[in-house]
Amino acid sequence: MMDFLLQYFPEQAGLLSAEVDAIYIFMLAVSLFFTVLVVALSVIFSIQYRKRNEKMPEAIHGNLVLELTWTGIPLLLTLFMFAWGTAVYIKQVRIPENAKEIFVVGKQWMWKIQHGEGPREMNELHVPINQPIKLTMTSEDVIHSFYIPAMRMKQDTVPGRYSFMWFQATKPGKYHIFCAEYCGTKHSGMIGSLYAMEPADYQKWLDERIKNPLEPVANQPASSSSVESPVVHGEKLFTELKCITCHSQTSGAMGPDLAGLFGRDVKLEDGRTVPADETYLRHSIINPADGIVQGYSALMPTYKGQVSEEQLLSLVAYIKSLQSKKN
Amino acid sequence: MESKKNYLTNGHTVGSWLLTIDHKRIGILYLLSVTAFFMLGGFFALLLRLELLTPRGDLFTSDIYNRIFTMHGVAMVFFFMIPAIPAAIGNFVLPIMVGAKDLAFPRINLLSWYLYIIGAALAFVSIVMGGVDTGWTFYTPYSSTYSTSAVTSAALGVFIAGFSSILTGLNFIVTVHKMRAPGMTWFRLPLFVWAHYATSLIMILGTPVIAVTVLLVFLERAFGFGFFDPRLGGDPVLFQHLFWFYSHPAVYIMILPSMGVISELVAAFTKKRPFGYEFIAGSSLAIALLGFFVWGHHMFVSSQSMYAGIVFSIITFLVGVPSAVKIFNWLATFYKGSITFETPMIYVLGFFGLFMVGGLTGLFLAIMAIDVHVHDTYFVVAHFHYIMVGGTVMGYLGGLHYWWPKMSGKMYNEALGRIAAIGIFLGFNLTFFPQFIAGYLGMPRRYHIYAEEFQIFNILSTGGAMVLGLSFIIPIFNMLWSLKFGKDAPANPWNAKGLEWTIPSPPTTHNFETTPIVTEEAYAYAPHDKGGH
């Protein structure tokens, strides 16, 4: 029975796929039971109480006990469904610390992916199995949604901020990647494939891709053609764009010291305290005026339009890495 | 009695129809316009299904396909589902049911129809100008900055049609509160009126928010105001909050009137007072009010915070319970009834099966763990079609057949009616059940080109769509046929209780000769049950 059912399920290739399928099967059972109950009762009553003579039936106003039972039972059932569903949802949303970070940028009708070690991919994602993978995603234009049916996971990529998603492949193979949020003409063409590989194979693929990278992606600026990790690329940009002049970690520098900034709460000039997550870092690069740190004047110019999403990802990755260099 | 002029024969000039303030004529005007839009939306649906026969996009280009599914959505949601039962059947029947000569504001009722027509004209202009390709949800930033299609005129069309819905809701609430016949206490009102009262509350409290949202999108698109555009600092997720604050209660605007119709049909064809009348009436109000607290379940994966998602998820489960209560109460009414199976009753049985599947799959989607997997896939498409077509359209057609003798004075063809009902039920299941399976397998919605492994389900679905399309044509012929060849309808063809069955069919312009005095309780079928509480 189970394998009959499983052919109508996408590949259970993710750590949580089985748990999601378990809830789904439970819900199928509950729905089947109630649908059969209602349909059977309506058929039985229709046959049993079909009109036989002109006598009008007795009026039955209602029965409070019955009402309470068929309000109570569905209520308890739904609360149980809620509890189980939320428990699995928290696992789906909570990203383990030891996850390997991969950057994903959705652009109208393609997925641009970059690994922590540097190699870039277009519409393809190679990952090792049995290791949590954290996707830091954003979009360059409209809302897309990175969807891997085999992992039972999807997350919208919203332009203007970072959104996160994690999965852990358990079975090697090639799986679909779809764009699930309507994004324009070739929304149905914005697809790709996920290659889950044994860690050894993955490492071989990675080294090979670092040695001779694919030719640079068409519209990438020349400076990023060499395959360097976002952190290294970010550091280069940090000096190129002269961020170092103000954020020079020397005392009396015009800009706040960025080492160890990521993850800390930052007190702003206007009294708010904001957690310094990736979205805050990206926002401060593009719209510095909105988040001036307390004690500093609004000198920083905006870099909007001068940096692409990939460069922003590299800068954010570099700033985050400053933390590890310091402690 | 026949010689007296009834509302149909009271004036034949075009002006007497286009400038009428008689709620019955306005109901007929609405009936014609919503049927036209139902056929337009249905035509787009058939084009979609034909295209999806094959994984490759070989009938249309992607761009045209996107415009077709958007226009299918806009035509069906804004111009058929929302006005269908309240404006076409409700306008006609509700004043008579409460014992009034007309709605509280007849002229505003006519204004409501003209606003609907202006909104429809603007939507038509956008179709002529190449259609809209944003989906009926108009998600920004695509709809406000990236789409090059005629979004502006479609947005204005939806904006104006929204006010038509507001005015209908306003009219119903005032009529139910202030225009009831003497003796018609709240608990003697037919359940149809309760359902429309709850629906009107949603129309009043929800529709203005979609009006202002569409206005903000218009301002952003036309003048560059920066509300939802991330490049100007706006947040697209705020649009989703504003949009779904209305659009989820809007699905209750679509289903509650149908539930009202089902309550009437169940009572009339089992010749019994509905079991738990107060609970059915109460659950209509509960659905209407709770419906405003659940919109976030459309946004579980839209980078909405986890905690907000949990709150929306639990309340979505709570709003599911009243629907279950209604189904069980209708079933209990069957018990010890005297059931006959004219066409409306076939639609009721069809409604039970389809609405059960629709409602329960709604619980699937309320579970966040499953919704993360099936959001924006064909599982969702199948779910809301089971509720909209399985729930609302079955209720609409059931109600149309039930009150047709009263509206037109003619009896429709019983056999043809039953064939259509069964055809719709079978065709519908064949169309949408395979989509549940394709959805869970991961087939995303709004896809012009899809992966090969989903093809078998799409072929079945297209086959079903042909059967469904044909079955929907039959009732239209049945009604037109009845106008010419149907037997003259008596005042009470179903031997049912209700003020609308105490007046001749078709009724006179002023409905009642003398204002009726209501003495017995609602649905007083049982012989000795004279004293109503």
Place this chain on the structure above:
Amino acid sequence: MSTANTKKFEPLQHHFANLNQQYECASLGMWLFLVTEILFFGGIFLAYTIYREMYPDAFAAGSHHLSILLGCINTAVLISSSFTMVMAVHTARLGKKHATTWFLLLTLILGCVFLGIKAVEYTEKFTHHLVPNNTFHFEGFDGPGIRIFYSIYFALTGLHALHMVIGAVILVIIMIQNMQGRFSAEYNSPIDMFGLYWHFVDIVWIFLFPLLYLLGRHA
């Protein structure tokens, strides 16, 4: 009632039992319409709330640029027009036709004064490139929030001004009808209903003024 040319105006419509039922229906209908208006403006107040949380500095800077003097005068003008409107309703109920006409005229004048001041503010914004289309330019603050502040400012005050213009047009019609003697002590619900609408438009401005003009003044 000396209505020379128009056929005798019959206040009670055919489908109502008596004038009182007609008045209660009109009153409930008008209040329901105001409920929809509250939620209509509510949508933009939500956008205001969210973006003010996101860009507090930008909203403060934008608000500084608005002239408090004109805002205060406008608030006082609108509150007084509310007063004259309620006086008009009061005198209409007593059947004093001329007093009602005067108060309606006063309300109209105050309404036009309000719109005049609004026009002054808008032209000042147009000349200083503060209209949030692509010609938008604002010195002193270069974040995106400032452009959103002005988008919300123009959306809110624009919609409010539109409601004022519609109100003024209806006010003129009612004034003419009043002078024609259509209203009496028994039948004056149109004036009453218009009064409700006018007071609602005043209430919207009562919320608009502090939220837009008085931001961050204490900094």
Place this chain on the structure above:
Amino acid sequence: MSAHSHDSQHHGGIGIYVIILTALLVLTAVTVWAAFIDFGRFNTVIALAIAFFKATLVMLFFMHLKGSSGLLKLFVLSAFAFLAVLIGMTLNDYATRHWGSQLEKDSWITRSPHHYADAPASSANAAQHH
């Protein structure tokens, strides 16, 4: 006057309207004055409180809500209530978004699920990059 049964009682005449007019003008002055004093986060609260008070004054007296049926009051309250639902639940989303960024920190809801512990310590090369 019988036509409008509901407001025959508070036919208090012009006096009440003048009082309300002056109250509204004074409250406007108070709002402006309060805006220039730094109450920190409370500035907004005060401004809104005064605005709501002025609005209720207008509704109760100028719009004759005071003497009218409970039904009208119920509808007005429900309008503000559903507006509060719209703003409140949307703020609930925006306010708790930043909680997500503390997911890594160990709090009772985000304690690292035990079964990840046995996932193979991420392979050597991935570790050195963090």
